[in-house]
Structure formats: structure tokens, C-alpha cells
Amino acid sequence: MRFKPMKIDPSSMSNLFNSLWEQYVPPLTARNLWLLIAGAAATQNIVVFYTSQNESMTIFSILIWGGALICMEDIIEHLYPKPNSIAAILASLVLLFILFRTSLVLHSDGILFVLAPLTAFALVLLIEKPLSIFRFRDSLLCMLLFPANALLNRLIPEVPMSLLTAKLAAFWLSILGLDPMVNGREVLLKGGGVTVLGSCNGLDTISQVICISVIFLLAFRLRSLTSRIAILLIAPLIGLVANTFRIALLTIFSANGSGHGYGFWFDFFHKDTGSLIFSGLAVFVFGTIYMRFLEHELGPESLIVESTPDSNPNQDPEHP
Numbered sequence: 001m002r003f004k005p006m007k008i009d010p011s012s013m014s015n016l017f018n019s020l021w022e023q024y025v026p027p028l029t030a031r032n033l034w035l036l037i038a039g040a041a042a043t044q045n046i047v048v049f050y051t052s053q054n055e056s057m058t059i060f061s062i063l064i065w066g067g068a069l070i071c072m073e074d075i076i077e078h079l080y081p082k083p084n085s086i087a088a089i090l091a092s093l094v095l096l097f098i099l100f101r102t103s104l105v106l107h108s109d110g111i112l113f114v115l116a117p118l119t120a121f122a123l124v125l126l127i128e129k130p131l132s133i134f135r136f137r138d139s140l141l142c143m144l145l146f147p148a149n150a151l152l153n154r155l156i157p158e159v160p161m162s163l164l165t166a167k168l169a170a171f172w173l174s175i176l177g178l179d180p181m182v183n184g185r186e187v188l189l190k191g192g193g194v195t196v197l198g199s200c201n202g203l204d205t206i207s208q209v210i211c212i213s214v215i216f217l218l219a220f221r222l223r224s225l226t227s228r229i230a231i232l233l234i235a236p237l238i239g240l241v242a243n244t245f246r247i248a249l250l251t252i253f254s255a256n257g258s259g260h261g262y263g264f265w266f267d268f269f270h271k272d273t274g275s276l277i278f279s280g281l282a283v284f285v286f287g288t289i290y291m292r293f294l295e296h297e298l299g300p301e302s303l304i305v306e307s308t309p310d311s312n313p314n315q316d317p318e319h320p
Contacts, residue, residue: 030081038123041095045116048102052112055276056204060211061116064145067215068120071138081127091125094118113150117143138218145214149207158198166196168240169247180251187247189255194247200270202243205279209239209286216290227293235286242282246275 042065049061083091098115105112120143124133162185169187170180181188185196213235222228246269253266268274
């Protein structure tokens with residue numbers, strides 16, 4: 001039995017390819033080209049944070065870039081890049097310099113925290129004239145959280161922060177009925193304990209919650225000044241409490257020892273991956289509190305009445 005070879009019409013294959021291309025690949029407009037450049041620049045920056053910093057800083061960079069995107073969500077749909085020619089050339093040179101400079105970044109290189117907002121500013125110059133970038137103010141303010149975080153880490157003294165973390169962790173243990181002892185940085189129980197070093201004092205978690213609070217305040221504004229101040233005061237407290245919970249838990253695992261099966265859990269929550277769970281819980285608690293503040297300002301939905309042009313509450317229903 002012979003099989004005849006199937007003849008494939010080249011024109012039909014070409015039409016199929018063109019239809020799939022038009023369906024899944026957006027046209028190369030100025031808007032789509034800018035979105036491609038912006039996505040590539042943000043991805044490159046996040047990857048550099050991942051390769052040169054710890055996991056907490058990688059999450060921090062994702063939060064800030066995501067916050068900047070949220071703040072310009074209403075602008076993206078009506079984005080028509082019309083940059084000034086000189087500004088566009090300058091922005092392109094800045095982006096090329098950033099690509100070159102990030103290839104030289106080391107772990108302790110603080111310039112990485114300056115290159116991120118500089119990248120955002122260059123991307124904005126590719127959209128608008130320099131005098132018209134005010135509408136991207138919230139996104140640019142989000143990007144300033146990069147150098148603000150680096151400055152915060154240098155201004156807050158490490159020793160008092162670690163001592164406070166140790167004391168609060170011992171306080172939670174005492175609430176559980178245990179008998180902890182604090183010796184400077186050390187939190188001790190019968191059988192073992194932990195030493196709170198600079199990398200464990202919770203400053204990363206506090207920074208992440210503060211970052212979320214600023215993004216929320218820019219993207220979902222609170223009208224009351226008192227509420228804004230309260231949110232900015234609550235955010236670092238939530239981060240501090242979440243990390244002291246983690247230190248208290250690590251102390252319990254250390255005191256029981258790996259021989260009782262706690263070695264895995266100590267290593268897990270001591271590493272970056274396990275500590276991110278407590279960071280996530282802190283962000284969740286903060287988000288819940290912020291939503292309560294918003295609900296308080298907006299009021300119950302039942303009190304929101306939509307008025308129409310031909311509705312009159314004093315009008316007799318029988319006489320329109």
C-alpha cells in the first residue's frame with residue numbers, strides 16, 4: 001500500500017503564520033516599543049539585585065518596580081510617547097550607561113540603589129518632554145524608595161536595633177510561659193539560644209513594610225492627614241514585631257536542638273527563604289489594616305447613593 005505525500009500549500013501556511021503573529025504579537029507602535037524597553041530595563045535591574053544582593057533585597061526591588069507600575073496604571077492605556085529629540089538622545093545615553101555600570105556592580109556597591117530611579121527617570125524622558133513629566137510623579141517617588149532604603153540602613157544604628165529585637169523576642173517567649181534570659185544580643189533558654197546579629201535584626205522586614213506603606217499611600221490615597229501619619233507609624237512596628245516573632249521561634253528551635261527534629265526548621269526560618277514567610281505575614285497584616293483605614297474613610301457602601309440627572313428626592317412619585 002502506497003501513501004501519497006501530502007501537498008502543503010505555501011500560501012495557506014503563510015496565512016496561518018500571519019494570523020498567529022497578528023493575534024499574539026502586538027504591533028510595533030511607539031507605545032508598545034516603550035513598554036518593551038521599560039519591561040527590559042526593569043527586568044535587568046531586578047536580575048542585578050538578584051545576582052548581587054540577598055533575597056530580601058530582590059523582593060524589595062520587585063515591590064518598588066511593581067508599585068511604580070501600579071501608580072501609572074491609569075496612564076498606560078493612554079500612553080503616546082512623543083519625547084523631545086534632545087531628551088530622547090540623553091535618555092538613551094543614560095540607559096546605555098546604566099547597562100554598562102551594572103555590569104560592574106559588586107555586593108557592597110551602593111550605586112545600584114541610585115541607578116534604579118535614574119533608569120525610571122530616563123524611561124519617563126522617552127515619553128514626555130522634561131517639563132511634562134509631572135504626571136509620572138507618583139511612579140518616580142516610588143523609585144526614590146531605592147536610595148531611601150539604602151540611606152535608612154546606614155542611619156539606623158545596628159547595635160540598638162539588635163538589642164531591641166532580642167528584648168522583644170524574650171518578651172514573646174515569656175508570654176508563652178518560658179523563662180528566657182537576655183544577655184546583650186543573646187536570647188537564651190534552657191538548652192540553647194540565638195545571637196541577634198545585624199542581618200537578623202529585622203531591618204529588611206521593616207523596610208519592606210515601609211515600602212508597601214508608601215506605595216499604598218501613593219496609589220490608594222488616604223484623605224486624612226492623621227490616617228497617613230498613623231499608617232507611617234504602624235508600618236515599621238508591624239515589621240519589627242514580625243521579625244521578633246521569628247527570633248523567638250528560632251530560639252525555641254535552638255533550645256530544643258537538632259536531635260529532637262528541630263534542626264531543619266531552625267535552618268529553614270534562619271535562611272532568607274524562611275524569613276520571607278514572616279515578611280509576607282507582616283505585609284498581609286499591614287494590607288488588612290490599610291484596607292480598614294480606607295473603609296473608614298469611604299464609609300459603608302449602603303450610604304453611597306448614586307444620583308441621576310432626573311432624580312429628585314422631594315419629587316412626588318405621582319407627578320413627575
